[in-house]
Amino acid sequence: xINIQHLSKSFGKLQVLRDVSLTCASGQCIALIGPNGxxxxxxxxxxxxxxxxxxxxxxxKDKNIARDxxxxxxxxxxxxxxxxxxxxxxxxxxxxxxxxxxxxxxxxESLIEAFGLNEILDKKMSTLSGGTTQxxxxxxxxLFQPDVLILDxxxxxxxxxxxxxxxxxxxxxxxxxxxxxxxxxxxxxxxELVTHVVLMQDGQIRFxxxxxxxxxxxxxxxxxxxxxxxxxxxxxx
Amino acid sequence: MxxxxxxxxxxxxILKNRIVLLYTxxxxxxxxxxxxxxxxxxxxxxxxxxxxxxxxxxxxIIFTTIYLxxxxxxxxxxxxxxxxxxxxxxxxxxGLFLSLGLAFLIGAGxxxxxxxxxxxxxxxxxxxxxxxxxxxxLGCLCTILTRDKARGIGIxxxxxxxxxxxxxxxxxxxxxxxxxxxxxxxMIGFTALxxxxxxxxxxxxxxDVSAMLGYTGAIFKAFFGTGGGALIGFxxxxxxxxxxxxxxxRQFVKKDL
Numbered sequence: 001x002i003n004i005q006h007l008s009k010s011f012g013k014l015q016v017l018r019d020v021s022l023t024c025a026s027g028q029c030i031a032l033i034g035p036n037g038x039x040x041x042x043x044x045x046x047x048x049x050x051x052x053x054x055x056x057x058x059x060x061k062d063k064n065i066a067r068d069x070x071x072x073x074x075x076x077x078x079x080x081x082x083x084x085x086x087x088x089x090x091x092x093x094x095x096x097x098x099x100x101x102x103x104x105x106x107x108x109e110s111l112i113e114a115f116g117l118n119e120i121l122d123k124k125m126s127t128l129s130g131g132t133t134q135x136x137x138x139x140x141x142x143l144f145q146p147d148v149l150i151l152d153x154x155x156x157x158x159x160x161x162x163x164x165x166x167x168x169x170x171x172x173x174x175x176x177x178x179x180x181x182x183x184x185x186x187x188x189x190x191x192e193l194v195t196h197v198v199l200m201q202d203g204q205i206r207f208x209x210x211x212x213x214x215x216x217x218x219x220x221x222x223x224x225x226x227x228x229x230x231x232x233x234x235x236x237x
Numbered sequence: 238m239x240x241x242x243x244x245x246x247x248x249x250x251i252l253k254n255r256i257v258l259l260y261t262x263x264x265x266x267x268x269x270x271x272x273x274x275x276x277x278x279x280x281x282x283x284x285x286x287x288x289x290x291x292x293x294x295x296x297x298i299i300f301t302t303i304y305l306x307x308x309x310x311x312x313x314x315x316x317x318x319x320x321x322x323x324x325x326x327x328x329x330x331x332g333l334f335l336s337l338g339l340a341f342l343i344g345a346g347x348x349x350x351x352x353x354x355x356x357x358x359x360x361x362x363x364x365x366x367x368x369x370x371x372x373x374x375l376g377c378l379c380t381i382l383t384r385d386k387a388r389g390i391g392i393x394x395x396x397x398x399x400x401x402x403x404x405x406x407x408x409x410x411x412x413x414x415x416x417x418x419x420x421x422x423x424m425i426g427f428t429a430l431x432x433x434x435x436x437x438x439x440x441x442x443x444x445d446v447s448a449m450l451g452y453t454g455a456i457f458k459a460f461f462g463t464g465g466g467a468l469i470g471f472x473x474x475x476x477x478x479x480x481x482x483x484x485x486x487r488q489f490v491k492k493d494l
Contacts, residue, residue, distance in 0.1 A: 011493070050316050051493040069321050077317040083310030085246070087253040096246050100318050 001026045001148060001179045002047060007056035009042055016042045017053070018203040024181065026147065029174040030208075031190045032183045033227065034200035040183045041080070043200070044150055047181075048077055073101070076141035080152040082133055084125040090136055091121035097140050111139040114165045130157045138166055142173070149173065149180045155189055167193060187224035197223070199230065206230075243315065243325060247332025248339075251304070257340050260296050264289075264344025272352040279444055282353055282361065286440055289345060289365055290433050294372045295397050301333050301376025302393040306386040313494055326377070326489045330482060334373045338366045360443055364436045367474045371432045372397075374482040381485040381492065404431045421456040428457075432477040439470045 002024040009017040016039045024030055032040050045051040047058060049065060049072065057064050060071040084093050094112070098104060112118060115135040125133070134157045141149060151170070155163040170193055174180050184190055197214055199206040207214075207230075211223060218229040251257055267288050275281035305312075308329070315325050345365060349358045379393040408427065411420070428434045442461050460466045 045494070048317050050313065052491060069319050072317065072319040075317070079310070079313065079317070081310070082314060084314065085250040085308065085311055087250050088246075092246075096242075097314075097318065099242050099246075100315070100320060 001061060003059040003062070004043075004047075005057050005059070007043070007046060007053050007058065009039075009046065009051060009053045016203050017046070019056070020203070020205055021056075022198065022205055022208060024179055026179045027174070027177045028196050029170070029180040029194045030182065030196045030198055031194040031223075032181055032198050032200065033185070033187070033190075034206075038200045039203040040200055041152065044152060044181070044183065047150065048072070048075065073144075074147045076144060076146040076149045078134075078137045078141040078149075078151045078154055080156070081130075082137035084133070084136070086124065086126035088125055089122050090117055090125065090128070093125060093136065094121075094140065094143070097143070101144055103144055106145060107143055108145045109139075109143065111135075111142050111165070111169060114169075115139060115162060131159055131162065134158050135162060138169075142169060147178055149178060151180065151182045153184055154182060155184065155186060163189070187227055188222070191223040194223070197227075199227070243320070243328030244331045244335070247328060248336045251332060251336035252339070254304075256296075256300060257336060260292075260300075260337075261340040261344040263292065264341060265348065267292075268345045268348035272348055278353050279357075282349075282357065282444060283441075285345070285349070286361070286437065290368070290437055291401060293341060293365060293368050294401060294433060297337050297369050297372035298376045298379070298393045298397050299390065300337065301373045302379045302389050303386075304333060305329065305377065305380040306389060309494070316494060322490045323486060326486050330373060330377055333376075334370050337369050337373060341365050341369055357440075357443055361440060364440055364474075367471075367478070368432065368436050370478045371474065371481075374478045374485070377485040378481040381488040400431050400433050404434065408434075425457065425460050429473050432474055435470055435474055435477075439467070439474075 002022075004020060004022040007017050007020040008015070020039075020043065022043075032043070034040055042051055046053050047060075047065075049069065052066075057066065059065070060074075063071065065071055088096070098107070115138070117135060117139060120132075123132075125136075128136070134154075138151075138154060141151065149170075154166055154170070158166060167189070170180060170182070174193070174195070180193075182190065182194065191211075194211055196208065196210050198208045209217075211226075214226050214230075215221060215223075218226040220226045220229055268285055271285045271288070272278065272281045275284065312325060312329075316322065342362065346362045349361050353361065375396055376393060379389050379396065382392060383389050408424070411427075412424075428438060438457055438461060442458055461470050
């Protein structure tokens, strides 16, 4: 589905991505983890076309994404901290994105309902709490039933109930064969969601493994322990 | 198609903005009071011209710069949608220009039309809109030049200061220093470097008060007063919109966000 080949990116002198190659297939739910500043967000932004790499290329369904924008019809993106025009209401923002995407049918409004956004459609974006804004971002990401979902710290800021709703949604979408990319530091939360783990360090990909084989290699039973094991010992490749 | 949609949403967003409402109100209060105080509408136009040429560039450039910095996350949201980058920037520029232009039309345009009327009113309104477009474009350029909001707003203020005050100082200095040489024709070329002066001269020449400008005024009149000169003036102002905007667009298309 997404094929990243020899991607490099530097901001000035700072090299953020060093020759990153990664293949993500549909049906995978991938946790993109790594210490702060390891290049996770930059990698995601490269896939979304927000950051333009210095070298290398990204193929989306075998098509190079450079200078293309149509492929983003098939991506739902939930930013870490979404911000919307202050004067618009929740309803207007949702209508606007629908309008921009040009699709009025085949929409998946289940999250809007589950989060109870239907009752507060008139509320102005500027009056919303961080968590409610996150709910709007999540609802928008899933609204158009895209084949690929990119979620940047999806559950940070959500209350436990909403986080649970979102996690269930992620699992259900993944079971339908969609590719899901999640970055998060809450390893314990990821455990029940992800099928694969990608660990990034210093702008490089250290490994891309199915969770089961990672646990096997580290002889641990949960993801958090496995990752701490990897970070302490350098034996897993 | 999509470019119109973004434009529509930005206009709707900005028109509800308090600063833009205040700006409309300010222009309205100023124009109504100028025209009520002056019996001679031509004198009123001159007074208003100076006020408009001071406030419109300032509000346009600062508002554009701040609005663009504040919408960086919104721009990110749009970028993650299937839209061409140039369409986003286009939508932002047109959205800002249309709403600030509308504020000018309502605030200053209506009283100008009522009190002055005729071709002079039309020229004044067109120039006001063009100046708005020029400084929205310059605001776009300020935002794209630096990531830092404070620095971007600083550049915007400096640009405004330069065009409304410093430039005239330089012109005056040159005039005095080079008064022994026939530099009047060169002055025409020099004015093209300042959009505010272009608009000012353009309007003054329509008012039959160009005698106030002395000998240089006569040369300006001979140049800009003719149909061809007016076209050139209009063309130069359009270039002042187009060039900063195109530079900012080229930068935006390849920018990392």
